[in-house]
Amino acid sequence: MEDEKSKLKEALTFETQLKHLMIDKKLKVGNKSNALKVLKKENYYRLSGYWINFVDNNDIFYQYITFEQIYSIYxxxxxxxxxxxxxxxxxxxxxxxxxxxxxxxxxxxxxxxxxxxxxxxxxxxxxxxxxxxxxxxxxxxxxxxxxxxxxxxxxxxxxxxxxxxxxxxxxxxxxxxxxxxxxxxxxxxxxxxxxxxxxxxxxxxxxxxxxxxxxxxxxxxxxxxxxxxxxxxxxxxxxxxxxxxxxxxxxxxxxxxxxxxxxxxxxxxxxxxxxxxxxxxxxxxxxxxxxxxxxxxxxxxxxx
Incomplete structure (x- = not known):
């Protein structure tokens, strides 16, 4: 029997992407307005490559990291x-x-x-x-x-x-x-x-x-x-x-x-x-x- 493929994730609005980062993944965001502007011009998936080292095994951000720090590295x-x-x-x-x-x-x-x-x-x-x-x-x-x-x-x-x-x-x-x-x-x-x-x-x-x-x-x-x-x-x-x-x-x-x-x-x-x-x-x-x-x-x- 063939393994069932996982279902692709649903597309999210830019506003929902930010909420997902802040609420579900516990990322600290200093300036929500600026963070939203960043998400609107930089692909969420592209940015995600820069935070893989700042999350735990449950994909939750460490308390010391902020959106601004990640974007600075980017x-x-x-x-x-x-x-x-x-x-x-x-x-x-x-x-x-x-x-x-x-x-x-x-x-x-x-x-x-x-x-x-x-x-x-x-x-x-x-x-x-x-x-x-x-x-x-x-x-x-x-x-x-x-x-x-x-x-x-x-x-x-x-x-x-x-x-x-x-x-x-x-x-x-x-x-x-x-x-x-x-x-x-x-x-x-x-x-x-x-x-x-x-x-x-x-x-x-x-x-x-x-x-x-x-x-x-x-x-x-x-x-x-x-x-x-x-x-x-x-x-x-x-x-x-x-x-x-x-x-x-x-x-x-x-x-x-x-x-x-x-x-x-x-x-x-x-x-x-x-x-x-x-x-x-x-x-x-x-x-x-x-x-x-x-x-x-x-x-x-x-x-x-």
Whole structure:
């Protein structure tokens, strides 16, 4: 006999949602009017991800927590995601720029289309990537870049153009398909204080982390499922902590080509921590996080 499915919960008005929190779940609310406004603009289910650590086994809130405290954490998470995405954008552009330049000089503008320029074991992945590129062309016929190259070059595109159409994740896959010798040479030309094995691990994870941030995933009190290699520097030893939000920020800052943007991130973190009084440990921040990030800012980038 099949197990019976549980019945879906009934939809609630915003006013009833607030009453449910206050009466049924015993949540303290300092300003009911403001709380109602929050529920009207932020999905109840989205907010619920931030209070799972503040309820007992009966789903009742602990007496010390308030709606305002939970919303403060939620807002900090939102600001943090925005700051991280801003830096990742520059990290991504730098990676794409240096990869396209190295590979094109080594194998020609369209050398990426020849599977003999990649690892022998990567033939299937290479075939899938070329299909992805063709799909992008076919699905975006009105894209000005695609239209221009179809008219003038019969649809052929050099790598430095193609790479702008590919997602961060697909570019990290392209790097992983390169021969170890090419990875080593590219990293030597574009980075310092780091080997290609770390670069491969880091960019794969950063692509994942960017998606987490873009899709509003919670960063507070989370152990990220994707693990990076542990990277020890003279100023920081992660000591097996490669799944915290702080470790991801640390790695992103290491690969940040925009020093001023990195400094701005640190300043904004200081400001937000003071304003919200969020528990930094829930993000994996060590006590000397500011000093670590200041020294990590662009530590692995070599622009000369």
């Amino acid at each position: 807002k900090f998470d939102k600001v943090l995601r925005g700051m991280i995405i801003e830096i990742i954008n520059d990290v991504e552009v730098y990676f794409k720029t240096r990869l396209a330049n190295y590979f094109s000089l080594a194998y020609g503008a369209d050398g990426y289309m020849d599977d003999s320029n990649f690892k022998e074991i990567a033939k299937n992945k290479h075939r899938n990537l070329l299909k992805k590129i063709e799909d992008l062309k076919n699905n975006n016929p009105n894209n000005l870049i695609i239209k221009h190259h179809k008219t003038k070059y019969g649809g052929d595109m050099p790598l430095w153009v193609v790479i702008e159409l590919l997602s961060f994740g697909n570019v990290s896959k392209l790097f992983s398909m390169m021969t170890n010798e090419d990875k080593k040479n590219m990293v030597k030309q574009s980075y310092k204080n780091i080997s290609y094995t770390y670069i491969e691990s880091f960019y794969h994870a950063i692509a994942y982390f960017r998606n987490q941030c873009c899709h509003f995933h919670r960063l507070y009190d989370v152990k990220h499922t994707i693990k990076m290699l542990l990277y020890k520097t003279p100023f920081y030893d992660p000591d097996k902590d490669n799944s915290s939000t702080f470790y991801f920020i640390y790695v992103i800052i290491l690969l940040n080509p925009n020093h001023d943007l990195g400094k701005r991130l640190i300043f904004r973190l200081l400001s937000e921590f003071k304003k919200t009084k969020v528990d930094k440990k829930k993000y994996g921040f060590p006590y000397n996080w500011k000093e670590i990030l200041e020294k990590a800012n662009g530590y692995c980038i070599d622009i000369h």
